[in-house]
Amino acid sequence: MTRSTALHTDRYELTMLDAGLRDGTAHRRCVFEVFGRRLSGGRRFGVVAGTGRLLDAIRDFRFGDEELRFLRDNRIVDATTLDFLAGYRFTGSISGYREGEIYFPGSPLLTIEGTFAEAVVLETLALSVLNFDSAVATAAARMSVAAGDRPLAEMGSRRASEEAAVAAARAAYIAGFAATSNLEAGRRWGVPTMGTAAHAWTLLHDSEEAAFRSQIDALGTDTTLLIDTYDIREGVRTAIRVAGTGLGGVRIDSGDLPIVAGEVRALLDELGATDTRITVTSDLDEYAIAALAASPVDSYGVGTSVVTGSGAPTAGLVFKLVARAAEDGSWVPVAKASAQKASHGGRKAAFRTLDSGTATSELIAVSDGFEELATAAQFPGARPLQVPLVVDGEPDAAALGPAGVATARAHHARVREELPVRALALSKSEPALPTEYREL
Amino acid sequence: MTRSTALHTDRYELTMLDAGLRDGTAHRRCVFEVFGRRLSGGRRFGVVAGTGRLLDAIRDFRFGDEELRFLRDNRIVDATTLDFLAGYRFTGSISGYREGEIYFPGSPLLTIEGTFAEAVVLETLALSVLNFDSAVATAAARMSVAAGDRPLAEMGSRRASEEAAVAAARAAYIAGFAATSNLEAGRRWGVPTMGTAAHAWTLLHDSEEAAFRSQIDALGTDTTLLIDTYDIREGVRTAIRVAGTGLGGVRIDSGDLPIVAGEVRALLDELGATDTRITVTSDLDEYAIAALAASPVDSYGVGTSVVTGSGAPTAGLVFKLVARAAEDGSWVPVAKASAQKASHGGRKAAFRTLDSGTATSELIAVSDGFEELATAAQFPGARPLQVPLVVDGEPDAAALGPAGVATARAHHARVREELPVRALALSKSEPALPTEYREL
Incomplete structure (x- = not known):
C-alpha cells in the first residue's frame, strides 16, 4: 500500500463504528446521501467535481499497520473494531451525479449503500473531496461564463x-x-x-x-x-x-x-x-x-x-443517513428534525426536466424502499442524473484518472448548455431551477 | 523516495530556470523574501503557521523519474535543465519567523538565500503551505481570543x-x-x-x-x-x-x-x-x-x-526577489515598481519593539548588503523575530514533526500575551502595530 486515506476521518465515525459493532447495529444495511441544503454564496447553480478523485481515495481507504497502531495506542477503538478495520474494504455501491454535472439544492449527488459500518467511515473523506472540488468548479464555471x-x-x-x-x-x-x-x-x-x-x-x-x-x-x-x-x-x-x-x-x-x-x-x-x-x-x-x-x-x-471558490470556499454538502434496514429487514426512511437543518428521508431518483432542450426543474422522486425507485420511463423527456459509480466495491474505471477528467469536462460543457439564460447571470440570487420532490 | 513535492510548482518557475541556466543568471546568488503586503480580511494581526510542514516539504522537493519524465515528455524544459533538476537539492539557507509567531504587513516571514536556480523553484510550494496554514491559524487565534x-x-x-x-x-x-x-x-x-x-x-x-x-x-x-x-x-x-x-x-x-x-x-x-x-x-x-x-x-x-479562514481563506503572502548578486559579486537590492504592488528591496532584520512587555511596533531594518544586517544590540529591548530555519540545506530538526507543533503552540501562546489589548478586538481594523522601516 503506497498511501492510505483511512485516517482522513473524523474520530466520531470510528467511535460510532465501535459502539455499533458492540450492539450489532453496525451491520444494518444503510443508505447515506450526499447533498447540499442550499447553494453556497447565492449561486444560481452548482457544479459537481471531485468524483473521480473520491473513487480513487475510496480505493485507498485501507487501514495499514501505521493507521492501526495509532488507533490502538490512542485507545480510540477496541480490539474488535481494530480487527474489523484491518480487513476493511468498501464492498457496497455508490451511485451519483456524473462529475461535471450541474446541481441544485437537494440534488442527491451521491447515494451510498452498504452496511452502517462500511459506509459511515467514508463521511469525512467524501465530503472533503466533494466540498472543496465542487466549490472551485462552481466558481470556475461562473468565470468561464x-x-x-x-x-x-x-x-x-x-x-x-x-x-x-x-x-x-x-x-x-x-x-x-x-x-x-x-x-x-x-x-x-x-x-x-x-x-x-x-x-x-x-x-x-x-x-x-x-x-x-x-x-x-x-x-x-x-x-x-x-x-x-x-x-x-x-x-x-x-x-x-x-x-x-x-x-x-x-x-x-x-x-x-x-x-x-x-x-x-x-x-x-x-x-x-x-x-x-x-x-x-x-x-x-x-x-x-x-x-x-x-x-x-x-x-x-x-x-x-x-482556488478559494470566489467567496464560497466550500460547497456546504452534507452526508446524511436517509434510510436503514429495520430488524425485520424492511426499509425505514429516516431524517432528523433539527431546527433549520431538517432533511428528506428515503432513497431518491433525480431527473432534470427539460422543455425544448432547456432545463426547467430538478425533479427528485423519493421512495421509501429500494425496489420502487423511479425510472426515466416515468418522466418522459427528463434526463436521469444518476449513474453507477461504484458497484459492489468496484469503481467505474471510466471515471478515474485523466480520462475521467476529460469526460467530466466534456459533460460539463454539454449540460451547461441546457441551463436557462437566467442561470448565467453573476449576481446573487435564488437557484436557477426549482427543486421539486415527488413522493412515490 | 516515498513522495516528491517537486511538481507542486508553477510551470513558469521551471521555464525561468531553463532560460536562466542558458544565460548564466540562474547561478546568481539571490535573496527571496516571503511577506504580506497587508493582513487579509481587515485582521489586526496575523499568525505564522506551516513552517514545520514547509521544511519537511522542501526536504522532499526532489525530482524523481516520474517527475522528470513528465517534464521531458511535455517539453517543459530542455535536457540541461532536466539534468540540473535530477540532481536538485536545496543547499541554501532560510531564516524566518518562528512558527506560531505573530506578524504584520511587511514582516519578512521567510528569507531564502541561494542561487536563483535553487530558490526560485520553491516559490509555489512555500506560498501554498504558508498562505493556507497562516490563514487558518490567524482565524483560529481570533476564535481562541x-x-x-x-x-x-x-x-x-x-x-x-x-x-x-x-x-x-x-x-x-x-x-x-x-x-x-x-x-x-x-x-x-x-x-x-x-x-x-x-x-x-x-x-x-x-x-x-x-x-x-x-x-x-x-x-x-x-x-x-x-x-x-x-x-x-x-x-x-x-x-x-x-x-x-x-x-x-x-x-x-x-x-x-x-x-x-x-x-x-x-x-x-x-x-x-x-x-x-x-x-x-x-x-x-x-x-x-x-x-x-x-x-x-x-x-x-x-x-x-x-478551516476556511473565516472569510479570509488565504493569507495573501507573496514570494519576492529582494536582492541579487551583480556580475562583480556585489549585492543589488531589487524591487518592482508596479502600481499598487510596489515592494521594499534589500535584506531585512525584523524586531518587535516592546514597552513594559507590551508590543509597540514591527521594526524592519533594511540593509542593501549582507554584512551590515541589523542586530538586536542596535535595538535594546526589542525582540528579534527571525531564527535560522534551514542552514546550508539542513532544516532545523526542532521545527519538524509533532515536537515542532508543540513548540509552535507554546510560542504562539507566549507572544500573543505581548499584544496590546486593541489587537484582540474582533472588528475589522488597521493592523494593531505599525510597521516601521529603518534604512541602514
Missing part, C-alpha cells in the same frame, strides 16, 4: 494548500478553464499546463531588455513577456524591440486593467504588433472578468478567487 | 480538501485550539483528537434511547451525547435517564444557540446533572463564539469557519 470565448488559465496554486491546489486546477479545468500553471495537475490529471514569467525574472537581470532577450532565446518569440515590472509603456516598447512584431503575448499583472489593457493594445498596434496577445492576471474574479468584456484582452489568468 | 478559557475543538475536515484538512487541524491547534476531530492530524502531528456522535447514530437505532444506551455502553458515561436529532428537551431527558446525572456532556448542533443553551442548562440542572457539560457546534465563527460568552456553554466545536 463571464469570459465567453476567451481562454482562462488557473494560476492560484500559491493561494491554496499544496494538495488542494492540484485538486483546484483539476476542478477548474472540468468547469471550463483551458489550462493551469500547476505542474502536478498536469502530471496527475492531464490538465494542460502554461506559464509566463515572474517579476523576479526581470529583477534578476541587469535590465528588463536582458531579461526579455533571454526569455525569447530560451522559449521563442511566441512566449508571453511580463511588462509591468518597471514602466508598462517602456516595457511594451522594449518587448517589441527585442522580440519583433511577432511576439506572442504580453502579460499585465497590475494597475487599472480596463484602462491599462486599452493603452497597451493601442501601443502594440502602433508598434505594428497587431497579433501580439494581451493576458491579464491581477486579482481577477468573475466580476472583474465580466468588466473586461469590452476591453482588448485575449486571455485571463485567475489565481486566488478560483 | 473570543472563547477565552473555554476549550475549542476543530471539526471542519469535511469542509476542506482532505490534505488541507490535516494542515488546518494542525494550524488551529498551534493558534490555541485544544483538539481536532481529524485522526490523521493526530497521527501525523500529535494533535489531540476528540469526537462525539453524528445524527446518523441516533437515526440508525430504533429509538434515541437505544442509541444513547449503546454509546454509553461503549464509551462510558463521560461521553458526549448529541441531543438534537428529534426534540431537544426530550433528548436531554432521555440522555439523563439513560446515563444518569454523571453524564459527561451533551452536544447541541442546531437552533438559536444562546437561547437553546440556556434552556438545556436549566433542564440539566433541574434533572440534577449539574456537572454535565454543554458543547455547541452549529456554524460557529469568532463572532458567534463571542456572542455566546454569557451563555452557559462549556466548549465549542468549530468547523467551516476555521
Whole structure:
C-alpha cells in the first residue's frame, strides 16, 4: 500500500463504528446521501467535481499497520473494531451525479449503500473531496461564463494548500478553464499546463531588455513577456524591440486593467504588433472578468478567487443517513428534525426536466424502499442524473484518472448548455431551477 | 523516495530556470523574501503557521523519474535543465519567523538565500503551505481570543480538501485550539483528537434511547451525547435517564444557540446533572463564539469557519526577489515598481519593539548588503523575530514533526500575551502595530 486515506476521518465515525459493532447495529444495511441544503454564496447553480478523485481515495481507504497502531495506542477503538478495520474494504455501491454535472439544492449527488459500518467511515473523506472540488468548479464555471470565448488559465496554486491546489486546477479545468500553471495537475490529471514569467525574472537581470532577450532565446518569440515590472509603456516598447512584431503575448499583472489593457493594445498596434496577445492576471474574479468584456484582452489568468471558490470556499454538502434496514429487514426512511437543518428521508431518483432542450426543474422522486425507485420511463423527456459509480466495491474505471477528467469536462460543457439564460447571470440570487420532490 | 513535492510548482518557475541556466543568471546568488503586503480580511494581526510542514516539504522537493519524465515528455524544459533538476537539492539557507509567531504587513516571514536556480523553484510550494496554514491559524487565534478559557475543538475536515484538512487541524491547534476531530492530524502531528456522535447514530437505532444506551455502553458515561436529532428537551431527558446525572456532556448542533443553551442548562440542572457539560457546534465563527460568552456553554466545536479562514481563506503572502548578486559579486537590492504592488528591496532584520512587555511596533531594518544586517544590540529591548530555519540545506530538526507543533503552540501562546489589548478586538481594523522601516 503506497498511501492510505483511512485516517482522513473524523474520530466520531470510528467511535460510532465501535459502539455499533458492540450492539450489532453496525451491520444494518444503510443508505447515506450526499447533498447540499442550499447553494453556497447565492449561486444560481452548482457544479459537481471531485468524483473521480473520491473513487480513487475510496480505493485507498485501507487501514495499514501505521493507521492501526495509532488507533490502538490512542485507545480510540477496541480490539474488535481494530480487527474489523484491518480487513476493511468498501464492498457496497455508490451511485451519483456524473462529475461535471450541474446541481441544485437537494440534488442527491451521491447515494451510498452498504452496511452502517462500511459506509459511515467514508463521511469525512467524501465530503472533503466533494466540498472543496465542487466549490472551485462552481466558481470556475461562473468565470468561464463571464469570459465567453476567451481562454482562462488557473494560476492560484500559491493561494491554496499544496494538495488542494492540484485538486483546484483539476476542478477548474472540468468547469471550463483551458489550462493551469500547476505542474502536478498536469502530471496527475492531464490538465494542460502554461506559464509566463515572474517579476523576479526581470529583477534578476541587469535590465528588463536582458531579461526579455533571454526569455525569447530560451522559449521563442511566441512566449508571453511580463511588462509591468518597471514602466508598462517602456516595457511594451522594449518587448517589441527585442522580440519583433511577432511576439506572442504580453502579460499585465497590475494597475487599472480596463484602462491599462486599452493603452497597451493601442501601443502594440502602433508598434505594428497587431497579433501580439494581451493576458491579464491581477486579482481577477468573475466580476472583474465580466468588466473586461469590452476591453482588448485575449486571455485571463485567475489565481486566488478560483482556488478559494470566489467567496464560497466550500460547497456546504452534507452526508446524511436517509434510510436503514429495520430488524425485520424492511426499509425505514429516516431524517432528523433539527431546527433549520431538517432533511428528506428515503432513497431518491433525480431527473432534470427539460422543455425544448432547456432545463426547467430538478425533479427528485423519493421512495421509501429500494425496489420502487423511479425510472426515466416515468418522466418522459427528463434526463436521469444518476449513474453507477461504484458497484459492489468496484469503481467505474471510466471515471478515474485523466480520462475521467476529460469526460467530466466534456459533460460539463454539454449540460451547461441546457441551463436557462437566467442561470448565467453573476449576481446573487435564488437557484436557477426549482427543486421539486415527488413522493412515490 | 516515498513522495516528491517537486511538481507542486508553477510551470513558469521551471521555464525561468531553463532560460536562466542558458544565460548564466540562474547561478546568481539571490535573496527571496516571503511577506504580506497587508493582513487579509481587515485582521489586526496575523499568525505564522506551516513552517514545520514547509521544511519537511522542501526536504522532499526532489525530482524523481516520474517527475522528470513528465517534464521531458511535455517539453517543459530542455535536457540541461532536466539534468540540473535530477540532481536538485536545496543547499541554501532560510531564516524566518518562528512558527506560531505573530506578524504584520511587511514582516519578512521567510528569507531564502541561494542561487536563483535553487530558490526560485520553491516559490509555489512555500506560498501554498504558508498562505493556507497562516490563514487558518490567524482565524483560529481570533476564535481562541473570543472563547477565552473555554476549550475549542476543530471539526471542519469535511469542509476542506482532505490534505488541507490535516494542515488546518494542525494550524488551529498551534493558534490555541485544544483538539481536532481529524485522526490523521493526530497521527501525523500529535494533535489531540476528540469526537462525539453524528445524527446518523441516533437515526440508525430504533429509538434515541437505544442509541444513547449503546454509546454509553461503549464509551462510558463521560461521553458526549448529541441531543438534537428529534426534540431537544426530550433528548436531554432521555440522555439523563439513560446515563444518569454523571453524564459527561451533551452536544447541541442546531437552533438559536444562546437561547437553546440556556434552556438545556436549566433542564440539566433541574434533572440534577449539574456537572454535565454543554458543547455547541452549529456554524460557529469568532463572532458567534463571542456572542455566546454569557451563555452557559462549556466548549465549542468549530468547523467551516476555521478551516476556511473565516472569510479570509488565504493569507495573501507573496514570494519576492529582494536582492541579487551583480556580475562583480556585489549585492543589488531589487524591487518592482508596479502600481499598487510596489515592494521594499534589500535584506531585512525584523524586531518587535516592546514597552513594559507590551508590543509597540514591527521594526524592519533594511540593509542593501549582507554584512551590515541589523542586530538586536542596535535595538535594546526589542525582540528579534527571525531564527535560522534551514542552514546550508539542513532544516532545523526542532521545527519538524509533532515536537515542532508543540513548540509552535507554546510560542504562539507566549507572544500573543505581548499584544496590546486593541489587537484582540474582533472588528475589522488597521493592523494593531505599525510597521516601521529603518534604512541602514
